[in-house]
Amino acid sequence: MAELTTVADAPPQCDADGCTKPAVYAYAWEWGEKGVCCEQHRFTLNQTSEHLKRAVHFAPLQQTKAPITRDERTQLIAAKLSTEAELEDVKTRGLDLYRENTNLTSQLQSLTIRHRETGAQLKDAQTTIAKLEADALRRDAELGELSDEVSRLRTLAKFVDPQPQQQGKSSKTQTTPPAPKG
Numbered sequence: 296m297a298e299l300t301t302v303a304d305a306p307p308q309c310d311a312d313g314c315t316k317p318a319v320y321a322y323a324w325e326w327g328e329k330g331v332c333c334e335q336h337r338f339t340l341n342q343t344s345e346h347l348k349r350a351v352h353f354a355p356l357q358q359t360k361a362p363i364t365r366d367e368r369t370q371l372i373a374a375k376l377s378t379e380a381e382l383e384d385v386k387t388r389g390l391d392l393y394r395e396n397t398n399l400t401s402q403l404q405s406l407t408i409r410h411r412e413t414g415a416q417l418k419d420a421q422t423t424i425a426k427l428e429a430d431a432l433r434r435d436a437e438l439g440e441l442s443d444e445v446s447r448l449r450t451l452a453k454f455v456d457p458q459p460q461q462q463g464k465s466s467k468t469q470t471t472p473p474a475p476k477g
């Protein structure tokens with residue numbers, strides 16, 4: 296008994312003793328014996344045929360090219376169409392992504408320019424603030440000097456004129472000298 300193949304689609308093996316090659320031909324002896332053989336054993340069988348003066352016929356095996364069924368064909372066409380649609384979809388998405396990328400790049404460029412402009416404006420503003428702060432400090436210092444001067448003058452005035460404030464508001468109206476006429 297020949298070895299059983301475990302893989303259903305595997306080609307049949309040459310049935311010559313000790314041969315493990317896949318069969319390429321089916322053969323039939325004129326007395327009815329049939330089998331399959333490899334390329335090499337076809338040669339051997341032909342020699343035997345010549346020795347015996349009995350005819351042997353060969354027919355090529357096409358077991359690997361089983362015709363596909365209508366169903367398989369339909370499925371293959373559907374798969375092809377589906378793949379083509381997917382490919383088209385991927386192309387469209389790729390184009391969309393490319394456009395989006397271009398768009399984002401130009402947005403990024405304009406944002407970078409705006410960022411630089413804002414940065415320059417901020418620098419200007421900071422310079423102005425620094426100047427104003429320096430001015431304010433200078434004025435504070437001047438004000439301090441002036442109030443020092445004022446208190447020094449007040450102290451001096453106390454020594455020169457020891458009398459307190461001359462008159463109040465109420466007495467001022469009463470003692471107002473008459474306005475000159477004419």
Ligand SMILES: [Zn+2]
Pocket residue numbers: 309310311314315316332333334335336
């Ligand atoms: Zn063989």
